[in-house]
Amino acid sequence: MATGSRSARWSAPWPWWLLGAAVLALGAGPALVEALDVPAWQRNVDLEVYRAAGVSLLNGRPLYSFLTDVPNLLPFTYPPFAALVALPLALVPFGAAQVLWAALQVSLVVVICAVSARPLLVRCRHAAPVVLAALASAACWMLPVSDGLFFGQVGILLTACCLLDNAVRGRWPRGLLVGLAAALKLTPGLFLIHFWLAGRWRAALVALASAAGATLGAAVVLPQESVEYWGRALFDTERIGSTAGTYNGSIVGLSSRLGPDTAAGSLLWGALAVAVAVAVYGLWVAARAARAGQHVAAVAVVGVLTVLLSPVAWLHHLVWVVPGMLALVGDARSRVRVAAAVAVWALFSTPLDLPWRGARMLYDPDVPQAWARLLQSSYTVGAVLLVVALHLLVVRPARRGRGSLHGGPADGAPVAADVERARAGA
Known part of the structure; x- marks a missing residue:
């Protein structure tokens, strides 16, 4: 990925940065207010879980049997390493932790957009800070x-870590951040398989070593809690929630919502078959994207x-659709790709609120059940369609470009016209 070349960078005079800060405040500020202007017992309930885990370690109370206050009564469901990382949250009042966590999350959204939209930002030149602020908003x-x-969730942090590890040339060993993310929460461990399939074996080994090191280090510090988590809590599905709820965006969740209980067995096998097909196809697309230099995709x-x-x-785990949307945008020269990105934004936008709109329609006798179920699971279907769109609109053209242009432009690298303008001082 050509992030190191001078022409692939973007910079702007300070007035543009001030204007960008104003745009971010006007755009993201209301979204932040809407997310946090709720009764205290509803606000940042997941952050309360993380902080409670840190408090449990400091006070010596059981990590995996303690529940947060009424009415939420939520358990800690992450590995012991995550509890160690949450210790700083336990050292400040909950109100202060909420402010700091919200500021960190918005900052990380800006970072995610800055990395994912680099081709567009390079093209925008001095206006890049304003464009970045608009995208983050x-x-x-x-x-x-x-x-x-x-919720005060950790998903934005995990997305930023994995994106930085894959799409930015940092001073840390490639794979380190992915490994730490997998130690915090198990699901980013899928990136280890991706590294291997993409031929990035050193990154895979670094990720495996960092994940194992963090996990074993936590086991040394918290042996009893580690035995509890890896021996029991990890397999206690009742600690997580119902698979059939609207908020479950997985393929299993979609299948659980489709039919009557009598069809549960056949639906389960169908869900497993679909999941295997999606996994094989998605990992194949991701490996081809990485080999083509399209690391954001x-x-x-x-x-x-x-x-x-x-x-x-x-559904809040789907922060990954943000880099996916911006990978579709690219440098915004393709109208089809921009239109696809706009469709992704509309589908996952807060104002439309499609899953919950579909859930409410289930109780309306005038609305066909199939239509209501489709809207209820629209994020699951949309996530699959996003993978297909990235394959057809980003990965395939990039691979053709690499074949015809001796490597072609990677994401983050300017196209030839941008290079020529930069050299001419345009």
């Missing part, structure tokens, strides 16, 4: 991000798969 009005802000595909293939995966 739009992302904050997508339900996975908005609900992540509302690869991250989006693998990230979406972590949601689709999990037995239970909440």
Whole structure:
């Protein structure tokens, strides 16, 4: 990925940065207010779980049997390493933790957009900060991000870690951040398989070593909690929630909502067959994307798969659609790709609220049940269609370009016209 070349970078005078900050405040600010302007018992309930885990370690109370206060009564469901990472949250009042976590989340959304939209930002030159602010604001009005802000979830952090590890040339060993993300929450472990299939064996080994090191280190510090998690809590599905609920965006969740209880057995086998097909296809697309230099698209595909293939995966876990949407945009020269990206934003936008709209329609006798069920599971279907769109509109053209242009432009690399304009000082 050509992130190191001078022409692939973008910069702007400070007035543009000030204007960008104003646009971000006006665009993302209302989304943040809408997500957090709720009764105190509803606000950042997942952040409360993380903080409670840190408090449990400090106070010596049981990590996996403690529940948060009434009425939420939520357990800690993450590995012991995540509890160690949550310790700083336990050192500050919950109100302060909420402010800091919200600021971190919005900052990480900006980082995700900056990395994912690099081709467009390079093309925009001085106006890049304003465009970046507009993109980040739009992302904050997508339900996975908005609900992540509302719940105080960790999904935005995991997406940023995996994106930076795959799509940015950092000073850390490639794979380190993915491994730490997998130690925090198991689902990013799918990136280890992606590294291997994409021929990035060193990154796969680094990710495996960092995940194992963090997990074993936590086991040394918290031996009893580690035995409890890996021996019992991990397999206790009742700690997570119902698979048939609207908020479950996985393939298993979609199948659980489709038919009567008498069809549960056949639906389960059908869901497994679909999941296997989606996994094989998605991992193949992601590997081809990585080999073509389209690392943002690869991250989006693998990230979406972590949601689709999990037995239970909440809709706010679909933060991966943000880099997927921006990978579709590219440098915005293709109208078809831009239109597809706009469709992705509309589908996952907070104002439309399609899954819950479909769930409410189930009680309307004038609405066909099939239509209501489709809307209820629209994020699951949309996630699969996003993988297909990235394959057809991003990966295939990039691979053809690499074949005809001796490697072709990777995501983050400017096209030839941009290089010529940069050299001419345009």
